[in-house]
Structures are given as C-alpha cells and as structure tokens.
Amino acid sequence: xxxxxxxxxLPKPAWLAEPNRxxxxxxxxxxxxxxxxxxxxxxxIKLQEDAGIDVVTDGEQSRQHFVHGFLENVAGxxxxxxxxxxxxxxxxxxxxxxxxxxxxxxxxxxEPEARHARAHTKHKLKFTLPGPMTIVDxxxxxxxxxxxxxxxxxxxxxxxxxxxxxxxxxxxxQFDEPAFNVYMxxxxxxxxxxxxxxxxxxxxxTTVHICYGYGIKANIDWKATLGGEWRQYEKIFPxxxxxxxxxxxxxxxxxxxxxxxxxxxxxxxxxxxxxDVASDEIETPEQVxxxxxAVMKYVPKxxxxxxxxxxxxxxxxxxxxxxxxxxxxxxxxxxxRFG
Ligand code: ZN
Numbered sequence: 001x002x003x004x005x006x007x008x009x010l011p012k013p014a015w016l017a018e019p020n021r022x023x024x025x026x027x028x029x030x031x032x033x034x035x036x037x038x039x040x041x042x043x044x045i046k047l048q049e050d051a052g053i054d055v056v057t058d059g060e061q062s063r064q065h066f067v068h069g070f071l072e073n074v075a076g077x078x079x080x081x082x083x084x085x086x087x088x089x090x091x092x093x094x095x096x097x098x099x100x101x102x103x104x105x106x107x108x109x110x111e112p113e114a115r116h117a118r119a120h121t122k123h124k125l126k127f128t129l130p131g132p133m134t135i136v137d138x139x140x141x142x143x144x145x146x147x148x149x150x151x152x153x154x155x156x157x158x159x160x161x162x163x164x165x166x167x168x169x170x171x172x173x174q175f176d177e178p179a180f181n182v183y184m185x186x187x188x189x190x191x192x193x194x195x196x197x198x199x200x201x202x203x204x205x206t207t208v209h210i211c212y213g214y215g216i217k218a219n220i221d222w223k224a225t226l227g228g229e230w231r232q233y234e235k236i237f238p239x240x241x242x243x244x245x246x247x248x249x250x251x252x253x254x255x256x257x258x259x260x261x262x263x264x265x266x267x268x269x270x271x272x273x274x275x276d277v278a279s280d281e282i283e284t285p286e287q288v289x290x291x292x293x294a295v296m297k298y299v300p301k302x303x304x305x306x307x308x309x310x311x312x313x314x315x316x317x318x319x320x321x322x323x324x325x326x327x328x329x330x331x332x333x334x335x336x337r338f339g
Contacts, residue, residue, distance in 0.1 A: 008128035009311035010059035052328025131177035155197035174207035209249035237264035251309035273309030288330020
C-alpha cells in the first residue's frame, strides 16, 4: 500500500557537477567523469533506500539534462551549432541542437548506469526517458519539416533504448512529458500515439510524468498566470486513461490542480506528487499523509503511489535529502492510518 518513488532526478554531488542549477557543467571529463557518474549513481540509490523509497532511480546522475542527455546518443542531430528557440509554447528560451538528418540511435544511452544501479539495489528500479512530444519541443528541425513525423522517429529511438533497459532488469520505464500540459490538443491527436510507439513491446511497467515544471523562475511566473484552478489535465486525462500506459505521474502538493480531476484517470496507477520541488520548505510526514488522504477520495488507494511533484535536480542537496525522508515517513504514516 502507498509505495513510494521519485519523479526521477536528485541533485548531483558538488564533485560531479556545479550544484543548484539546471544544465550544470561537469567538473570532470573523460574516463574520470564516466567513473564519477557511476559513483554518484550509487549515492543516489543509497539515499533513496535509506529514506524508505520503494522504487528507486539512478537519480539521473549521468545526464546533464533530462532531454539532451538522451539526444547526445542519437545520430542525425547537430550539437555543434545550437540555436535559441522558445520552448513550451515560448514559456522560456533554450539553446538547442538541430535535427539535420534521419534519426537513429548510435548505440546504448543508459547502459552503464542501468547495469550499475541494477547490480547495487534489490529495490524495484525505475528509469526515466524524455517523451517524444517533449523532445520535439526542445530541439530545432532542418530535416523532417513536420513535428509529428519527427516525434515518431524519436519514439522509435526511445523504444530501442527502453527495450534494452528492460533487458538490463529495469522494472519501470517512465517517459517525461511536461509538454503534455502545454499542447493539450496535440496530446489526443498524436502525443499518446507517439508514446505507444515508444512503449511498443515492453512488458515492464510504463509511466508518463506530466507536470508544471521544475521550480525555476520561468515556471513559477507561468503558474501565476494560470488562475486559481489549473484544469489543463482535464483535457488529457480521459485520453491517458484510455491509453496503454500503466501509470500517470502528476503534481499534487501545493498545486492548484483540483484533486477531483484525478478521478478521470480511472484504472491507472497514479503517482501523486506529495513533495513540492519548487519550495525549500520541508513537508512534514503529517502533510504528506494529508495529501494522500485527499487523493484517496478520487483514486482507489491500491492505485496510489506517493512521489515528488517533479525532478529535484536543481535543489540544494540537504533540502532534497530532507524531502526524501519526509516522503518515506509520510507514506509510512499513511499506511498506518489508511492501509
Ligand atoms: Zn516534472
């Protein structure tokens, strides 16, 4: 009852990358960097296990960014000439690489960290990949000339890596699709179909993470424009409920999403964010259990998984660790009370 997991990322140790920022530059290079990433992976797992997290991740210690970490291993992309584009419907600008030819996976993307993580934990292991819609929203295109066509080409590369991760012993594969609550109409017309292409043939558990983004300024400013009730999910939840994806991960803590919308995800496991990643205030176990209780009105308790609203990559390490502990303790409290 009420198993716990995190959205995916944890802060990186200061010896691996510059702390407290997204796109943080690595502190090392070459073989030293590759070894350090694996050391950091072990630390991330240990911190989660000690906090009582049931389904652990590699903390995304081996990638600089959740989208571009994958893209670096895809042929057909020119990283040498980055261009600035507006992403998430122009919410913010980012320097992005350009697709210049047919997309093809060059080889494995996450094999070293997946194998290392699998070898060092007996817990269930989750791995995250960017979703096709979010990728095409975070890259420039000079080849396909069609977002949908390009998304399905990316979905094929994601599928190849996902199948390989499954062979590495990964139990859960999660696709991060923050673009899903920006382009709601496209989710139903092609976004979910692209995800289906990405999960094709998988037997492991599959998840899609949707959210209102990291706690960075551009996202906080955007959220302030969304009004008192955030109903973006209302449009896409029925389509997700009808999809072949097993789990949906959404933010609930300090969110203005009406909890009643979660009832639209009938039949799915719902990974509810009970930890706010946009605030340094540490949730109490009581507050965590309270969020779980509020969600129980709309989601059968056997379908509730407790997690974080989003990735914790840009947070201070000590804050992230305290929040992990609150997550573990809060879920334990909820089990005692409502289990
Ligand atoms: Zn997120």
